Amino acid sequence: MIVLLGVVVVILGFVTRRNPVLVVGVAGVFTGLIGGMNPLEVLAAFGRSFADSRSVTVFAVVLPVIGLLERYGLREQARRLIGRLGGLSAGRFLAVYLLVRQVTAAFGLTSICGPAQTVRPLVAPMAEAAAERSTGAPLPERLREKVRSHAASADTVGLFFGEDCFIAIGSILLITGFVNSTYHENLEPTQLALWALPLAVCAFFIHGARLLLLDRQLQRDMALAVAEHDLPLPKGTDK
Amino acid sequence: MIKVEWLYWLVGLVFVVMAVQMAADRSNPRRWTSAAFWGLLGLTFPYGTGVADATAKNGGWTLPAEPLGVAVLALIVLAGFNFLGKGEPVTSTAEEREASAARLGSKIFVPALTVPLVAIVCASLLDTSGLFETGKATLLGLGVGCLVALVVGMLVTGERKLSVPLHSGRSMLEAMGSALLLPQLLAVLGSIFALAGVGTQVGRIVHDVLPDNSKYLAVLAYCVGMFLFTVIMGNAFAAFPVMTAAIGWPVLIEQMHGHVPAVLAIGMLAGFSGTLCTPMAANFNIVPATLLELKDQYGPIKAQIPTALPLLACSTVIMALFAF
Incomplete structure (x- = not known):
């Protein structure tokens, strides 16, 4: 039972926001020692499992290619393409962005979009502009926050449930690395990526539907806000 | 025949070359320790060839594993006590x-x-x-x-x-920075947990709690466990080795003969639904709120929870239906 203290160390370390690398190192040494290994055996266990899970870090060979392309405007071009979606309603625009984010992440392009790269400069302002176009008046603070939060959520959901369909992403390689070195399996990344597809589809339909509902919510909340706070009315309407 | 070890040597070489570039970069306030970290990481890749399981199995040339363990601990110290620095980014305007x-x-x-x-x-x-x-x-x-x-x-x-x-x-x-190495270190931690018998212990507890051979309850425990552990720790990668050593492998795969890739891939994604709901995953949930200058820093999480919970239900159902 005492080896379970190792799990406690991991949880405490992550909950108290210690450096994650340090948490993992301390938990590993601690668990090994209380699990009855002597110090040399702990070192050997670290060395052997590190060697057997080298595949997890192989994705670093992609960096020079992505670095080169970013230097030549990969992110700027992604921004231009997204900028062409200007005519849609806020909810539809965010649903299309969700799809773009999922598909590019599934091709391993996880860093061409993101909160800093696309959401702040492009997706959030475009969604706000679209919402104002359809409601015909500036958004009150609360609704502006809602649109921005949904823009951030489209990015995060798209990333999480797209990247696992790519074979060379950390989470997939962590699974193969861990299972192959611990249980001596011969698991291939492609098999895992295939099993991530059904949930990617679920994520698109669930979150996409919620983004489409955002349009209707905005209309309703806007009408309420106008009634409550005497906000400037859309042009051409009487009170 | 092209061997996987050749690829590891290439990865190691890339790290070593980049370490040399770092050592020469005067704009990096911690250039020597940064270079030491990435250079040492680069060297572990070819050294690992002599330690890896497969080499010994194929009757290849083997090396002792302990020095590699020392190197891994050195990497952990360098990254864990913030010895890694950044230079001026080399890029275009x-x-x-x-x-x-x-x-x-x-x-x-x-x-x-x-x-x-x-x-x-x-x-x-x-x-x-x-x-x-x-x-x-x-x-x-x-x-x-x-x-x-x-x-x-x-x-x-x-x-x-x-x-x-x-x-x-x-x-x-x-x-x-060291985030690049974290997945591999978590895989190492998972192996050490398994060697020390963490999985067998948790498995025993689960066995006492779960009614015998109840496949659906075990699936529910694995998916909800991944979700909750991730919410607590803010990191699905960290939750994965723990939950898999405890329930995923011994119960779902060994006892109930679940399909290995299906169980593990879907289990990881159940953890990802947890990441959507937790302020502990600050880089995904709090940083965007700050970047977007939101008053309510939980805005993105509130927008994500109604998607995350149905997705957790989907993972559980898909695993229960298709993984056995």
């Missing part, structure tokens, strides 16, 4: 990038898409050709894909110097 994006248009996506396409071709068409080591076609395809993409990328952009992609890649490496 915003104007140059806009101009080059306008010039190249969507052609710039071609090299990026080359990586997965080559990897898929290798994994599907060339898997049985005998060109690649058995069972390693995907991983090797990734390596081949990167090399091909680098050539295509240099042709498309008209870049002549190989040092340019290496410098840009090194800047990305510095920006990621």
